[in-house]
Structure formats: C-alpha cells, structure tokens
Amino acid sequence: MLGTTRSPLLSATFVALVAGQGISLFGNTMLRFAISMWVLDATGSSTAFAAILAISVMPTVVIGPFGGVLADRINRRTMMVGLDVLSGIVTLLSLIWIARMGFSITVIAGMQIILAVLDALETPTVQAALPQMFKRHGAGTLRQGMAVINQVQQLSNLMPSFIGGILYAFFGIRLMMAATVLCFVAAAIVECRIRLEPPHAESDGERQPSPIADLRNAFLFLTHEQPALFRLVALCAWLNFILVGFSSISFPFIVRTTLGFSAAVYGTCDGIVGIAGIAGTFAAGMFATRLHAQHASMSLWFEGLLMLPPAVSFMMPVSVWTRLLVLTGCLAAGMIAVDFLNLIIFPTIQFKTPESMTGKVMALITSVATCTQPLGQMVYGWLHEWLPVWLILVCSALAILPFAVMARPMFDNLES
Structure with missing residues (x-):
C-alpha cells in the first residue's frame, strides 16, 4: 500500500494545505505591511493605523469561536477555498475603489476588518484539518505536520515585510493590492486539491444544535x-x-x-x-x-x-x-x-x-x-x-x- 511506503507528510492533501496556507499568509502579511506604510505616508499619524489594528484584533475573539463551529460542520477544504476567494474579492473591490477615488481611511479600515474576520474563520479550520489528516498516524506525525505549518507561518511573518517594503517603495500600494488578490486566488486554486471528508453529520432525525449550544x-x-x-x-x-x-x-x-x-x-x-x-x-x-x-x-x-x-x-x-x-x-x-x-x-x-x-x-x-x-x-x-x-x-x-x-x-x- 502507498500509505505504508510514503510519509503522510508527502500526501497531495497536506502539500496542498501547506502551499495554500503559505501563499495566502504571504499575500495577507505583505498587504498589511504595505497598508501600514501607506497610511503613515498619507496621514503622517501612527494613531490612525493603530486604531485599525486594535479593531482588527476583535474578530479573532468574537468571530473565531463561530469559525470553529463552522469548521466542525462544513467540509474544511470548502471552508478554506471559500474564505480565500472572499478575501480576494474584498481586496479587489477595495483596490477598485482606491484606484478610482484615492486614499480613504474608511475603506482601508473596512478592508482590514473584513480580512481579519475571514482570517479568524480560517484559523480554526486549518487547526481542525491537521488532526483529521494525521490523528490516525499517531501523535508524532501530528506534531510533524504542526511543525511544518508553524514554519510556514513564521516565514510568512518575516519575509513578506521585507519584500513588501521593497515593492511598496518602488511600485506603490495599487500593485501591492493586486499582488495580494493574485495570492488569494492562487491559494484557493491550490487548496482545491485538498481531499478531506466532511465532518460527521448528525444522526438522521436529530436536530443540529445552535452555534451557541x-x-x-x-x-x-x-x-x-x-x-x-x-x-x-x-x-x-x-x-x-x-x-x-x-x-x-x-x-x-x-x-x-x-x-x-x-x-x-x-x-x-x-x-x-x-x-x-x-x-x-x-x-x-x-x-x-x-x-x-x-x-x-x-x-x-x-x-x-x-x-x-x-x-x-x-x-x-x-x-x-x-x-x-x-x-x-x-x-x-x-x-x-x-x-x-x-x-x-x-x-x-x-x-x-x-x-x-x-x-x-x-x-x-x-x-x-x-x-x-x-x-x-x-x-x-x-x-x-x-x-x-x-x-x-x-x-x-x-x-x-x-x-x-x-x-x-x-x-x-x-x-x-
């Protein structure tokens, strides 16, 4: 059998998950860095963007748990693909508005908050997908898979800031936003190769509890x-x-x-x-x-x-x-x-x-x-x-x- 001769970490599903997460995080982090530079250049004030950052943290606290509920009810591949597509659409619409109307702190704040909400929904989905892939292979394999995801996250927090700073300085915010849209689209395409069974449905005739329950x-x-x-x-x-x-x-x-x-x-x-x-x-x-x-x-x-x-x-x-x-x-x-x-x-x-x-x-x-x-x-x-x-x-x-x-x-x- 193939599973006995090849590491589960080399499966097409896990490779697609890692690649999709890496591309999505890279684009998202690069955009956040470029947006911060643009707001500072346009307003000369760090207070405005600090307020946006503070507001964008709230979805993780408020929306994140409901993202966990969805991750346990909906096919996790469908969740990841859909959230990256929505992130690309939000960024594209913001780019179109900015290209036509110019700088708008309201549009920037709205974009950052919506992207934070979508990210808060995606995080528990990825965290739930890993044990679904590797739990049957033992705790050691699960830790290996988590280590790879952690490495991708760390690299995605460090490299995009450096690259984003250079690209923003030479090409400006519009190209950065366009590049981020392409990253989200590419991530969604790659994540379509993920093969995960839907979470176990409730028994026939048994009513599904409310999200709060x-x-x-x-x-x-x-x-x-x-x-x-x-x-x-x-x-x-x-x-x-x-x-x-x-x-x-x-x-x-x-x-x-x-x-x-x-x-x-x-x-x-x-x-x-x-x-x-x-x-x-x-x-x-x-x-x-x-x-x-x-x-x-x-x-x-x-x-x-x-x-x-x-x-x-x-x-x-x-x-x-x-x-x-x-x-x-x-x-x-x-x-x-x-x-x-x-x-x-x-x-x-x-x-x-x-x-x-x-x-x-x-x-x-x-x-x-x-x-x-x-x-x-x-x-x-x-x-x-x-x-x-x-x-x-x-x-x-x-x-x-x-x-x-x-x-x-x-x-x-x-x-x-």
Missing part, C-alpha cells in the same frame, strides 16, 4: 470531561499574557528607552529574535516524533530561567552593550523554547479532542489567548512606570517557574 458543549467538554486540557488552556493563556507582554512592550522599551539605542539597533535585535523563532520551528520539527507531553515542563523551566541572566546584567555595573546582548540572546533562546512548547501543547490538545469538536476547542483556545495579549501589554506598560527593569525580569521569571513545577503531573496525566 455547540460552543457550550465544547466548553463543557474542556471543563468537565477533560479538566486536564482545560488547565492546559489556562496555562497557555497565562504564558501568552507574560511572553507577549514582555516581547511586545518590555523588549522595545528596554532597548530604546532604558538602554538608549536607536531604532536601527532595535530593528536588528528584533530581527535576530525573529530568525531564532524560525530556527526554533525547524529544530522542533526535527525532534517532533520524539517529543512528549512531559518535555513541556522542561521548556517551561527553560523559559523562566532565561529571564534571570538579563536581570542579573541590569543589577551589575556592566556596559549597555553587554546588557543588550544578554537580553537579546536570552529572548531569542526563549523563542526557541516557545516553539518546542507549542509543538507539544497544541498537538496534545488536538489528539485528546474528538474530531467533531476540534475546530471549536482550538478556536476557544485562540480566542482566550488573544484576549490575554492586550492585558499583558497593558500590565507590562504599567510595570515600566513603577519598577526597575531587573525587578520586572525577576517577576516574569517567578510568574513562569512555579508552573513548570505544577505542570509536570498535569503533563504526565495527559501522556498516560
């Missing part, structure tokens, strides 16, 4: 049937609160304000951390089949302890360059640890969740994690007004390390 059932599954998974979701939310808050607020504040370095230096350091994130996804993918739930506790220890060397450097009379190198190096190493942790946690949740609930459960996790991001950013912004840098780093370590101890029995239970 469906989400309630998924929540009850986490809290009552699998409380260990619910604790795992809470742990993900807590880590997101700390790590996103620190990386997005503390890191630039420390480099630019506390240490007094230029934007160019910060950009270089941020690029190093981004490259480390990509390297981490490839490294985690290499060990995917050997990772187990218990290894998550080791990753937590590593993440917490990495906060301490920068704290020590800020307590000692060393140069600002030494502090910068220690901080950047530890944050880059922490990104690699996060990649390993993600590759352990999320496939574990997917593997323990029934296929009929995978989309809803993963969408709930994404929504909870997204809610914690602005809270973490607000808290870390407040901390820098009242506490020295070394104490913030120590507090961050102390906020992670106890969970490394408490998480070990939880992961042991999940593995068993």
Whole structure:
C-alpha cells in the first residue's frame, strides 16, 4: 500500500494545505505591511493605523469561536477555498475603489476588518484539518505536520515585510493590492486539491444544535470531561499574557528607552529574535516524533530561567552593550523554547479532542489567548512606570517557574 511506503507528510492533501496556507499568509502579511506604510505616508499619524489594528484584533475573539463551529460542520477544504476567494474579492473591490477615488481611511479600515474576520474563520479550520489528516498516524506525525505549518507561518511573518517594503517603495500600494488578490486566488486554486471528508453529520432525525449550544458543549467538554486540557488552556493563556507582554512592550522599551539605542539597533535585535523563532520551528520539527507531553515542563523551566541572566546584567555595573546582548540572546533562546512548547501543547490538545469538536476547542483556545495579549501589554506598560527593569525580569521569571513545577503531573496525566 502507498500509505505504508510514503510519509503522510508527502500526501497531495497536506502539500496542498501547506502551499495554500503559505501563499495566502504571504499575500495577507505583505498587504498589511504595505497598508501600514501607506497610511503613515498619507496621514503622517501612527494613531490612525493603530486604531485599525486594535479593531482588527476583535474578530479573532468574537468571530473565531463561530469559525470553529463552522469548521466542525462544513467540509474544511470548502471552508478554506471559500474564505480565500472572499478575501480576494474584498481586496479587489477595495483596490477598485482606491484606484478610482484615492486614499480613504474608511475603506482601508473596512478592508482590514473584513480580512481579519475571514482570517479568524480560517484559523480554526486549518487547526481542525491537521488532526483529521494525521490523528490516525499517531501523535508524532501530528506534531510533524504542526511543525511544518508553524514554519510556514513564521516565514510568512518575516519575509513578506521585507519584500513588501521593497515593492511598496518602488511600485506603490495599487500593485501591492493586486499582488495580494493574485495570492488569494492562487491559494484557493491550490487548496482545491485538498481531499478531506466532511465532518460527521448528525444522526438522521436529530436536530443540529445552535452555534451557541455547540460552543457550550465544547466548553463543557474542556471543563468537565477533560479538566486536564482545560488547565492546559489556562496555562497557555497565562504564558501568552507574560511572553507577549514582555516581547511586545518590555523588549522595545528596554532597548530604546532604558538602554538608549536607536531604532536601527532595535530593528536588528528584533530581527535576530525573529530568525531564532524560525530556527526554533525547524529544530522542533526535527525532534517532533520524539517529543512528549512531559518535555513541556522542561521548556517551561527553560523559559523562566532565561529571564534571570538579563536581570542579573541590569543589577551589575556592566556596559549597555553587554546588557543588550544578554537580553537579546536570552529572548531569542526563549523563542526557541516557545516553539518546542507549542509543538507539544497544541498537538496534545488536538489528539485528546474528538474530531467533531476540534475546530471549536482550538478556536476557544485562540480566542482566550488573544484576549490575554492586550492585558499583558497593558500590565507590562504599567510595570515600566513603577519598577526597575531587573525587578520586572525577576517577576516574569517567578510568574513562569512555579508552573513548570505544577505542570509536570498535569503533563504526565495527559501522556498516560
């Protein structure tokens, strides 16, 4: 049989999923970057686009869970193809309006919000498609598949910004939007090659529950049937609160304000951390089949302890360059640890969740994690007004390390 001689990762369905996601994410990320540059050039204000970004986060929280409901009811290939086609249509209509009427912050905001809604619907669809493809092949294969998707996402977050900046500078926003339309169309065409069975339908004569009831059932599954998974979701939310808050607020504040370095230096350091994130996804993918739930506790220890060397450097009379190198190096190493942790946690949740609930459960996790991001950013912004840098780093370590101890029995239970 073909399945016994060839890796499931080489199947036409998975290759089409990876290619479609890569093309779609590339175009979407490139457009977001170019739009930000265009708004800044046209208005001279970062406040306008910051407001658009803040609004565009909301669909992930509000719409995302209902995307999970759809992912568990509708053929997932049909969902992905349809959402990419709709994204292309929205971008094309916006391009036509801008080409005829010129710059419009309202049109840009509307386009960004609609694209964010469509993306919020697609994310749980992809997360539900992976276990449908690989669950029968075991947890190791599922982790390998997740590693490949993570690598595509990391590359799609880094490369389009660089390429988009060059193309925007030479050709302007209209060409960028046209290129994004082509990316969405190409992604939809590639995704047509995905072969997935529709989710299991309800029994004959049994009425399908409402979306709210469906989400309630998924929540009850986490809290009552699998409380260990619910604790795992809470742990993900807590880590997101700390790590996103620190990386997005503390890191630039420390480099630019506390240490007094230029934007160019910060950009270089941020690029190093981004490259480390990509390297981490490839490294985690290499060990995917050997990772187990218990290894998550080791990753937590590593993440917490990495906060301490920068704290020590800020307590000692060393140069600002030494502090910068220690901080950047530890944050880059922490990104690699996060990649390993993600590759352990999320496939574990997917593997323990029934296929009929995978989309809803993963969408709930994404929504909870997204809610914690602005809270973490607000808290870390407040901390820098009242506490020295070394104490913030120590507090961050102390906020992670106890969970490394408490998480070990939880992961042991999940593995068993």
